[in-house]
Amino acid sequence: MTEAINTRKKPRQIRAQATVAAILEASAHILVDDGHDALNTNKIAERAGVSIGSLYQYFPNKEAVMTELIRQKRSRMLTAVDMALDDTRSDVFDTALDAVLASIIQLHLNWPRLALALDQAEAFLPLDDETIQFKVALNGKIKEVLGRQGSKVSEQTIQDVVAIAKGMIEQASLARETDEVDLRRRIMRAVIGYLGR
Amino acid sequence: MTEAINTRKKPRQIRAQATVAAILEASAHILVDDGHDALNTNKIAERAGVSIGSLYQYFPNKEAVMTELIRQKRSRMLTAVDMALDDTRSDVFDTALDAVLASIIQLHLNWPRLALALDQAEAFLPLDDETIQFKVALNGKIKEVLGRQGSKVSEQTIQDVVAIAKGMIEQASLARETDEVDLRRRIMRAVIGYLGR
Amino acid sequence: MTEAINTRKKPRQIRAQATVAAILEASAHILVDDGHDALNTNKIAERAGVSIGSLYQYFPNKEAVMTELIRQKRSRMLTAVDMALDDTRSDVFDTALDAVLASIIQLHLNWPRLALALDQAEAFLPLDDETIQFKVALNGKIKEVLGRQGSKVSEQTIQDVVAIAKGMIEQASLARETDEVDLRRRIMRAVIGYLGR
Amino acid sequence: MTEAINTRKKPRQIRAQATVAAILEASAHILVDDGHDALNTNKIAERAGVSIGSLYQYFPNKEAVMTELIRQKRSRMLTAVDMALDDTRSDVFDTALDAVLASIIQLHLNWPRLALALDQAEAFLPLDDETIQFKVALNGKIKEVLGRQGSKVSEQTIQDVVAIAKGMIEQASLARETDEVDLRRRIMRAVIGYLGR
DNA sequence: CATGAATGAGACTTCATTCAT
């Protein structure tokens, strides 16, 4: 009997996953194409090819859609940084930092306007547990990278480095830069300059 | 929106100018207190102690209020930079850059949330003539400062320097930093490091 | 108005069609009772026993409601004329014209003020495709009727005949005439007199 | 002393006349250019080059402006008919009717859209004393013309003749006809046909 | 579960009119 239940549940869950994915994808597209002010649940549902009722089956309200989009972004970011660090066998500081930057820039340049929109939404988010946890996790990884350089790394330093990188990447996004390698080189210069040899 | 921005009459009487000022001030307050999503013309008029009709005498639509706020911010910024440069008698690069940074940071730390909100609004503005002119003007001044250092200054360099400063100032804003002197010191370090002796 | 007419969804469910019908009926009633200047979407929705939101589900704006009312009127008119012509087995000119007049007068005297209001609205409509098509269709039918008389029928003649009938019917409407038979007799006299044996 | 008052009053009255004239002219222009729905007091004042306060000095409300426009139209119409009849020395029916038609058509073709707009406004006017008096006066004149033909003229006949002429003139207006002579000829044919030899 | 019709609070905007200067 339990088996029967399970076999009937699975397809539903798969369909549900597809629905959720479609909703998030549609939201991202609207954000990119028309901007945050034009994002509304009816449009999301329409563009996702889903009824408005279905949207509210999976998201309690409009804000939840944005929150989930941010959650995805954060998750992709942490994963990317982790992978960058894993790939870097050596303990050489420069190489590690470069790899991390490469992974983050990748995320931004893929969908510049989306990244920007989500960054903005994030900036005005209340500092809930999840946000704090994410920042702790990210800062921890950055600290690890900067630590390979030898000297001690203060919280202030981490935030400054993140701020520098974020500022330069966003500006590159807005300017529609495409030369990822050059951008990385310039950010490295600023960060290393800031850290001071 | 069919209507071009600034079709509405310019305030001639003193009373009218007070009305416009009240509207802009109220808008800024709401932006700071409740965020961009909570900004609406009814609330603006109420908070400004003005009838909704008066708002529409001077602004063709809601967007125009934001636009004027941005215009003000830009104007204040250019003025501040000019004054900083005027005050700096010496041609010493560090001193000039420090003075400019001080003036810009001042603008941000005075009203951190407003500065942030306007920066964000600006990021999604279409690149109209006015926006371009502002960027040209600002970049010109920055170029002058950086030029005092001796070496040639590319457009890329200017934008990177601006991006670094902007990124760090905004992050300081969000973190509610108040030590303006320390912030300036750190930005100087990053910029000078980036420029490379 | 940026939005083209008829962007809104077509009613699929029966319930939706009832809503649309109620909106149009309510609009007609208001037009009749209070006149064109008093017609507004809130009142329409209220009188239709429908929420204002529902109105905007099916009509992109207020004008679209008027447009649909006119469309209905035109459709009823063409149908009425067709039926009148079908019923007239003989090829006798007088009988056919009389039948057509009877059907059109019927439409007017049923709801004089509505017919009048729609005629007026029509007069100031831009000459869009639909309007032209309607006029072509109607004139074609009138031409057929007049053609039974024997002589050739110019476009000018058709328009004059239509103008005469329209002028007399509208004046009868305003004067609240009720004797349809007498009105028809007088119009016939004017038309036949104009055509000149 | 009375003289002093008079000499100071005159210029004021002249200026006032000019203001009133400007307001009415502006209203007519807006009616023609943008239609009845776009007519509003602020726009009228602006287009008249007069302050909104001045408009309300001379007209108690918006409706009064329209009313005055209609009053003007009626007055011009009666005057035109009178002049046409005066000019017609002979008692010949055809000549007199032709002259009257010519004068009325003149008024319409000069400013077709204005005439149309005012006709429409008139149609929905309450039947106040002034309206009734105008109709009585006009019908009286028409009766006089038709009477020259010999037979007795019923009220019905007068209204039908007016309706025929009005219908055909308005249709010619809408069709932007310019050949006044031909139009007159066709109307004569319809009217004479209607009257029956 | 999905659908999509319906809701209505609330946002945007206009415009007739008043009144202080």
Added chain:
DNA sequence: AATGAATGAAGTCTCATTCAT
């Protein structure tokens, strides 16, 4: 008298959300 800034009721329209089918 003339001006034009100010008013606010009322109209247009949107969109997050609910709920009957």
